[in-house]
Amino acid sequence: MRRRWLAVTALVAIVVAALASTAGAGSSATASSQALSCKSTMKVAFLTPLTGDAGFLGNEQLSWAKYAVKTLQKQYGLKIQLLAGDTQLSADLASSLAQKYIADPKVVGVLGPSTSGAVQATSQALFRAGLAHVSPSATRTALTKGNEKQATPAFFRVVPDDDIQGPADALYMVDKLKVKKVVVVDSQEPYSVGLANSIERTLKAKGITTQRESVNVNTSDFSPIVTKVPGDADIVFFGTQQPPKAQTFAQQLLEQGKKAKLFSGDGANDPDKFKVPGSYVSNFAAPINLFPYNKNIIAGWQKDNPNATLGSFGPPTYGSVQVLFNAIKRACDAGNGTIKNRRDVIKQVKKISVKNWILGGSFRFSTKTNDPLNGRFYIFQIQSNGSYKLVDPTIGS
Amino acid sequence: MSTLSVLFDASHVLASQRWDEFLQQTINGLTLGSVYALIALGYSMVYGVLKLLNFAHGDVYMVGAFIGFGMIQWLGFRGAGDTWAPVVSTWFVLLVVLAVSMAGTAGLGVAIERFAYRPLRDAPRIAPLISALGVSFFIAYSMQLMFGSQQRDYNAFGIDNGKLFLDGVDIGNVRVPLLRIIIIVSAFVLMLLLWLLVTRTRTGKAMRATSFDREAAAMMGIDIDRVIVFTFVLGSALAGPAGVMFALRAPASVTMGFVAGLKGFTAAVIGGIGSIPGAMGGGLILGMAEAYTQGYISSKWSDLFVFVILIGFMLFRPQGLFGKADIRKV
Numbered sequence: 124m125r126r127r128w129l130a131v132t133a134l135v136a137i138v139v140a141a142l143a144s145t146a147g148a149g150s151s152a153t154a155s156s157q158a159l160s161c162k163s164t165m166k167v168a169f170l171t172p173l174t175g176d177a178g179f180l181g182n183e184q185l186s187w188a189k190y191a192v193k194t195l196q197k198q199y200g201l202k203i204q205l206l207a208g209d210t211q212l213s214a215d216l217a218s219s220l221a222q223k224y225i226a227d228p229k230v231v232g233v234l235g236p237s238t239s240g241a242v243q244a245t246s247q248a249l250f251r252a253g254l255a256h257v258s259p260s261a262t263r264t265a266l267t268k269g270n271e272k273q274a275t276p277a278f279f280r281v282v283p284d285d286d287i288q289g290p291a292d293a294l295y296m297v298d299k300l301k302v303k304k305v306v307v308v309d310s311q312e313p314y315s316v317g318l319a320n321s322i323e324r325t326l327k328a329k330g331i332t333t334q335r336e337s338v339n340v341n342t343s344d345f346s347p348i349v350t351k352v353p354g355d356a357d358i359v360f361f362g363t364q365q366p367p368k369a370q371t372f373a374q375q376l377l378e379q380g381k382k383a384k385l386f387s388g389d390g391a392n393d394p395d396k397f398k399v400p401g402s403y404v405s406n407f408a409a410p411i412n413l414f415p416y417n418k419n420i421i422a423g424w425q426k427d428n429p430n431a432t433l434g435s436f437g438p439p440t441y442g443s444v445q446v447l448f449n450a451i452k453r454a455c456d457a458g459n460g461t462i463k464n465r466r467d468v469i470k471q472v473k474k475i476s477v478k479n480w481i482l483g484g485s486f487r488f489s490t491k492t493n494d495p496l497n498g499r500f501y502i503f504q505i506q507s508n509g510s511y512k513l514v515d516p517t518i519g520s
Numbered sequence: 521m522s523t524l525s526v527l528f529d530a531s532h533v534l535a536s537q538r539w540d541e542f543l544q545q546t547i548n549g550l551t552l553g554s555v556y557a558l559i560a561l562g563y564s565m566v567y568g569v570l571k572l573l574n575f576a577h578g579d580v581y582m583v584g585a586f587i588g589f590g591m592i593q594w595l596g597f598r599g600a601g602d603t604w605a606p607v608v609s610t611w612f613v614l615l616v617v618l619a620v621s622m623a624g625t626a627g628l629g630v631a632i633e634r635f636a637y638r639p640l641r642d643a644p645r646i647a648p649l650i651s652a653l654g655v656s657f658f659i660a661y662s663m664q665l666m667f668g669s670q671q672r673d674y675n676a677f678g679i680d681n682g683k684l685f686l687d688g689v690d691i692g693n694v695r696v697p698l699l700r701i702i703i704i705v706s707a708f709v710l711m712l713l714l715w716l717l718v719t720r721t722r723t724g725k726a727m728r729a730t731s732f733d734r735e736a737a738a739m740m741g742i743d744i745d746r747v748i749v750f751t752f753v754l755g756s757a758l759a760g761p762a763g764v765m766f767a768l769r770a771p772a773s774v775t776m777g778f779v780a781g782l783k784g785f786t787a788a789v790i791g792g793i794g795s796i797p798g799a800m801g802g803g804l805i806l807g808m809a810e811a812y813t814q815g816y817i818s819s820k821w822s823d824l825f826v827f828v829i830l831i832g833f834m835l836f837r838p839q840g841l842f843g844k845a846d847i848r849k850v
Contacts, residue, residue, distance in 0.1 A: 347814035
């Protein structure tokens with residue numbers, strides 16, 4: 124008798140568990156197909172690292188996202204609540220956060236993810252859920268290009284990819300810095316290796332002598348590698364997503380009396396952490412104060428963030444919000460005041476064009492990929508006071 | 521004749537460059553090895569007295585680095601825009617930073633011994649080992665909660681306009697920066713003081729007696745509890761400056777203790793766990809091996825090589841280079 128009760132209890136438990144799991148799946152499918160009135164408060168989720176070594180990037184982006192949501196929702200006649208999710212530079216965390224936002228029926232679009240690894244980890248799920256995701260900073264080329272794209276058709280980015288950054292950096296070294304010998308160092312992770320490969324390829328094609336080195340991503344003391352840098356090398360390119368490591372590398376070059384200057388990519392772009400004078404760093408955004416029409420935007424953001432300095436990662440976030448809100452508005456108009464399905468937003472994103480784009484010029488997506496048309500990278504040199512000075516717009520974009 | 525002369529000159533230049541590179545890698549290895557030696561000493565001393573592998577020792581080293589970060593910001597970077605403007609001289613600031621980190625990590629060592637190991641002193645040996653791992657995670661995650669996972673840069677380059685990096689001594693064509701000299705000399709001074717304490721003082725004699733035979737030492741009137749606490753104080757006090765010395769050259773982070781602890785343990789095993797000269801020698805050997813591997817083979821192989829050395833020693837010479845083989849009489 125007792126065994127029978129146990130068997131019945133176990134059977135009931137299994138059935139309940141099965142029902143619970145199917146109910147969960149059903150609810151996410153329902154979430155994507157629920158119609159949403161554009162007069163109600165809709166939500167946009169933002170996946171970015173707010174803590175950890177990349178926290179500087181996420182926090183800067185978040186400040187701009189908040190400002191953009193506050194100002195642009197009025198412009199587009201929308202009511203949008205911003206939800207910020209801290210990915211901590213972890214693909215696993217990004218996936219969990221994505222699932223959480225997918226299950227929320229009021230989420231109509233996603234800002235980010237900010238980092239390429241998080242895009243790769245979440246794009247499939249977001250695509251299946253019909254959520255457009257517009258990134259202000261994920262630059263890995265393979266996300267949108269190549270035979271096996273790592274992101275889906277629902278992924279868009281407002282910044283150019285590393286295949287543009289690599290040649291841009293390399294051609295600057297050749298044309299402006301007149302280099303003869305360059306040491307290219309990667310830190311054995313996809314962003315770094317991809318960028319280093321791209322730079323090495325371009326330099327070799329131009330007949331420049333290159334030496335390739337590699338360090339473990341967890342390495343903090345680069346002395347043995349710095350010792351290998353030839354005395355006549357002009358530049359050491361070090362691709363890293365951790366600005367303190369670029370700082371350490373540049374310091375150790377000076378410590379060992381090397382002539383070569385350090386050149387790093389957008390991953391090291393942080394004036395607070397990487398500030399050895401004479402070093403170079405590239406980024407996908409020029410200083411937005413170069414464009415007079417940004418004056419009010421900058422003033423408004425500074426009023427909301429009085430202690431913050433104008434950086435390079437924030438303004439593309441404003442642009443991403445602009446693109447997403449524009450698409451949401453268009454989907455609302457097409458649906459007569461209702462977003463019948465989240466996928467309607469995806470359909471509109473590609474059609475967006477913006478005049479007086481915050482990053483300069485005008486903006487539209489390429490017809491071939493979900494990347495910006497005519498994207499470019501910019502080169503900065505670190506000055507004696509640690510500030511970043513734009514030395515040349517990208518060459519060969 | 522002129523062709524031969526050119527070839528001779530070229531080979532001479534090449535040999536000279538190779539020698540300079542070798543010398544520089546040796547200095548790199550000595551710098552790294554000095555830090556590993558200080559960490560290894562903590563492992564060796566605690567194992568020698570308690571037969572316990574204190575896996576939390578790497579995290580004590582990490583805490584030392586963070587204490588140093590706080591002190592150097594507070595005492596040194598007091599100028600406008602966080603520039604270097606110490607109230608006293610730079611040398612005094614650095615001395616105080618080292619001393620405070622020693623005191624801080626010594627206190628942490630006492631706390632670890634009192635709450636995590638003493639209650640398990642007579643338990644089966646697996647128990648304190650598990651406790652050690654637990655303490656390690658506890659310290660690391662506590663630090664992460666308090667300070668976040670962002671790296672902390674001492675901004676040593678901002679001290680006296682980069683003096684620590686740009687000034688130094690020339691050996692041939694190789695410049696040995698001031699900071700490297702400070703690290704190597706400080707580490708050797710600390711190791712020497714420790715060796716003198718252990719070999720020339722009554723307390724050191726008590727430590728050696730306890731290490732040899734704890735029960736007999738107790739019967740001879742030695743306060744074992746006090747000796748054990750003192751051992752933890754000494755070992756942890758050395759980990760603090762090791763953390764400061766590392767962080768003066770590379771950013772500190774809450775995760776830095778794990779790998780450094782493993783390498784310190786490896787160094788202790790190479791030298792002979794329980795042996796103080798062994799820990800010093802093992803640390804230096806490990807540092808050099810790492811520098812030469814990165815310099816002449818590939819940095820991809822560096823960490824792998826270190827742990828292959830560990831396995832090799834465990835298999836073929838478990839007593840290490842300077843330790844004594846454990847002879848059991850049947």
